Amino acid sequence: MEAVQVKHPALKYYQLGSGGDPTLWCSGCGIGQIWYFTVKAMEELELDPDKVVWVGGSGCTGRMCTYWNHDLMHTLHGRPLGFATGIKLANPELTVVCHMGDGETSAIGGNHLIQSARRNVDVVAICVNNFNYGMTGGQFSPTTPLGGITKTSPEGHRERSFDLCDLVKAAGATYVARWTTTHPQKSIKAIKKAIQNKGFSFVEIVAQCPTHYGRNNRLGDGPAMMKLQKEMSVRVGQAADMSREELKDKIVIGEFVSTQSPEYGEILRSFRPESKESDNA
Ligand SMILES: Cc1ncc(C[n+]2csc(CCOP(=O)(O)OP(=O)(O)O)c2C)c(N)n1
Numbered sequence: 225m226e227a228v229q230v231k232h233p234a235l236k237y238y239q240l241g242s243g244g245d246p247t248l249w250c251s252g253c254g255i256g257q258i259w260y261f262t263v264k265a266m267e268e269l270e271l272d273p274d275k276v277v278w279v280g281g282s283g284c285t286g287r288m289c290t291y292w293n294h295d296l297m298h299t300l301h302g303r304p305l306g307f308a309t310g311i312k313l314a315n316p317e318l319t320v321v322c323h324m325g326d327g328e329t330s331a332i333g334g335n336h337l338i339q340s341a342r343r344n345v346d347v348v349a350i351c352v353n354n355f356n357y358g359m360t361g362g363q364f365s366p367t368t369p370l371g372g373i374t375k376t377s378p379e380g381h382r383e384r385s386f387d388l389c390d391l392v393k394a395a396g397a398t399y400v401a402r403w404t405t406t407h408p409q410k411s412i413k414a415i416k417k418a419i420q421n422k423g424f425s426f427v428e429i430v431a432q433c434p435t436h437y438g439r440n441n442r443l444g445d446g447p448a449m450m451k452l453q454k455e456m457s458v459r460v461g462q463a464a465d466m467s468r469e470e471l472k473d474k475i476v477i478g479e480f481v482s483t484q485s486p487e488y489g490e491i492l493r494s495f496r497p498e499s500k501e502s503d504n505a
């Protein structure tokens with residue numbers, strides 16, 4: 225029987241990136257899924273790929289932009305939001321999407337996150353939360369759960385973890401949602417809404433890192449970790465009726481914020497309307 229050749233629908237957006245063919249990600253890793261969710265969201269919105277810029281920093285997640293075959297900036301660890309802000313201010317017509325790991329988002333890049341949310345700058349921040357520093361060998365990050373085993377917490381993590389959706393909500397983000405790689409349609413819809421939102425949008429997607437977090441905590445391979453993610457997920461509406469104790473090992477999923485507020489670039493331009501014409505001269 226003749227083999228049937230099936231081309232992955234995302235291949236038309238793919239280029240050989242830095243560090244591996246087809247990608248540097250381990251087998252079963254969730255990052256590739258989120259790469260696909262992002263192109264799917266753009267496709268469903270019928271965006272012109274030439275008007276979409278992907279920005280990334282360091283880490284396994286930071287490499288996502290390097291496989292995007294249109295405009296991209298592969299920047300420094302923790303700094304994607306600073307570059308994204310500059311890109312958006314220079315050309316407001318562009319859609320600017322940052323993919324950042326949990327460590328990048330909340331440790332080294334934590335203040336960029338807070339200030340970007342406070343300014344309500346019109347960029348999309350997608351945080352891939354795999355609960356550890358994947359690329360550097362599985363050290364704990366600010367989102368590692370209490371008790372989680374990592375390379376730097378071999379007896380169980382002794383810090384409380386950050387709820388990044390709560391953080392950006394408090395800081396002023398105008399679109400905030402959390403899903404997991406086990407919720408592809410919801411994740412795609414959230415990314416679409418984030419792109420459409422005129423302001424700072426934050427989508428956290430919980431993802432499996434079988435190589436480090438999974439192995440260290442004996443959670444099994446990629447599919448086993450996804451199954452667990454699904455079992456641990458609780459919708460935000462349900463969570464409202466649950467106690468702190470009941471929510472201890474749960475992942476609260478859903479949309480937390482969808483609102484409107486003046487956007488940073490618009491505010492800036494409103495203060496210097498006379499410069500608009502000379503800027504374009
Ligand atoms: C300024 C700077 N400090 C430290 C590093 C080393 N480093 C590279 S990736 C990384 C952590 C990545 O973790 P995360 O952001 O969660 O991404 P993941 O690999 O889990 O996707 C660190 C500490 C670096 N590249 N640059």
Ligand code: SF4
Nearest residue numbers: 249250253284358433
């Ligand atoms: S180390 Fe973890 S996060 Fe990095 S590619 Fe492998 S599975 Fe994915």
Ligand SMILES: [Mg+2]
Nearest residue numbers: 325326356358
């Ligand atoms: Mg990580």
